[in-house]
Amino acid sequence: MVSARNLLLLSSSRLHGHGYLEHARAQLEDLFKSANVKTVLFVPYALRDHDKYTATVRDALQPWGFNVEGLHTKPDREQALREAQAIFVGGGNTFVLLRSLYEMKLLDPIRELVLQRGLPYVGSSAGTNVATRSIHTTNDMPVAYPPSFEALALVPFNINPHYLDPEAGSRHKGETRDERLEEFVAYHGLPVLGLREGTSVRVQGEKAILLGDRNAKLFKADGGTEELAPQADLTFLLQK
Numbered sequence: 001m002v003s004a005r006n007l008l009l010l011s012s013s014r015l016h017g018h019g020y021l022e023h024a025r026a027q028l029e030d031l032f033k034s035a036n037v038k039t040v041l042f043v044p045y046a047l048r049d050h051d052k053y054t055a056t057v058r059d060a061l062q063p064w065g066f067n068v069e070g071l072h073t074k075p076d077r078e079q080a081l082r083e084a085q086a087i088f089v090g091g092g093n094t095f096v097l098l099r100s101l102y103e104m105k106l107l108d109p110i111r112e113l114v115l116q117r118g119l120p121y122v123g124s125s126a127g128t129n130v131a132t133r134s135i136h137t138t139n140d141m142p143v144a145y146p147p148s149f150e151a152l153a154l155v156p157f158n159i160n161p162h163y164l165d166p167e168a169g170s171r172h173k174g175e176t177r178d179e180r181l182e183e184f185v186a187y188h189g190l191p192v193l194g195l196r197e198g199t200s201v202r203v204q205g206e207k208a209i210l211l212g213d214r215n216a217k218l219f220k221a222d223g224g225t226e227e228l229a230p231q232a233d234l235t236f237l238l239q240k
Contacts, residue, residue, distance in 0.1 A: 004118030006035065007154060007203040009128040011161040011195035011212075013091055021060045021124075023198055027211055028122065031202075032066055032086060035120045039067040041084040045100035046092025046126040053090060078109050084119060091125025091161075094138040098130050099146040111152050121154060125161045128195070132158045136184055137192050139177075155203060156240045158184070163194030163217060181219045191237060192219040193228075201234060208234035 008024075008031050015023040032040070040061060044053040054070035061068050071087075074080035081087065087110070089097070101107050113119040123131045129138045130151040137158045164177055175183075181192050193201065199212030210216050210232040218226045218237075228234070 003205045005115055005154065005203055005205055006031065006118055006120045007114070007131065007201070008120075008122045009131055009155075009159060009195075009201040009203070010122070010124040011128065011163070011199050012197045013124040015198045019060070020056060024200060025064060027200060027202065028061070028066075029064060031120055031122065035086060035118075037066065037086040037120060039069060039085055040122075041071055041080060041087045042068050043071050043087060043089040043127070045072070046090055046094065046097035053092075057088065057090060077104060077106060081106070081109050081113055081119075084113075086120035086122065087114075088122040089124070089127030089130060091127055093143055094126040094129045094135045094140045095142045095146060096144045097126045098135055098149075098151060099144045101130065101152075102147050107152060111154065114152075114154055128159055128161050128201075131155060133190060134158060136188070137181060155201075155208070155238060157237045158190055158192045159201070160192055160194045163196050165217075178219075178225075182223065185219050185221060185223060189221050191221045193217075193234070193237065194219065199230075203238070206235065206238055208238055210234055 008027055010024055013021050042054050042057050044050040047053045050072040058068035071077055114121045129135045131154045133153050134149045135151050136149050137160045194217035196214045199214050199216055202209050202211050210228055213230055216228045218228055
């Protein structure tokens, strides 16, 4: 049952010309206020210094009226998740994050709480990657080795956060981001949404929409591509 699904999947926490999370303030406030969230449970495992990372998020959200607690400070993480009003899974290294979620046996509890009980989920960068089917389309280096690349599957497609277009006139002869994403699609037959920085996907139940002021690029399961404009209806991507 995914009708309870309430997600905000950000390409990035930082955007040039804005403070930390500032570009997504309206989106975050909309999600949190609609769910009457006062305290956000932050999942900091994509970076090494969990205290510092949690403090960074707290410094951003607290002035907007939301308290932030770190999951790493809780003696019983599963109980903390069950009692949470919302969770925010931060960016960093996707491989490190997913390995941590596997080691702590948190994937199943998060999946159940989000998909069946409607726990609001915010992901940014790596936190967005782990919300999708797998982390195959992350940009990160595999500095850690999770047991599997399969992730939370809160949505039935993949996302490439921080998507960058091939540079026109470049003399670079290596693979472009597009070529790597097209290779994934060819092997897995799974669509990938290239999220440019400053954009996000808002999922409410069976509906999804593209937020932000830039296009997203969809790498289709059949090998084609399509540019999707801001406010585009992405509901079709939720159909398995």
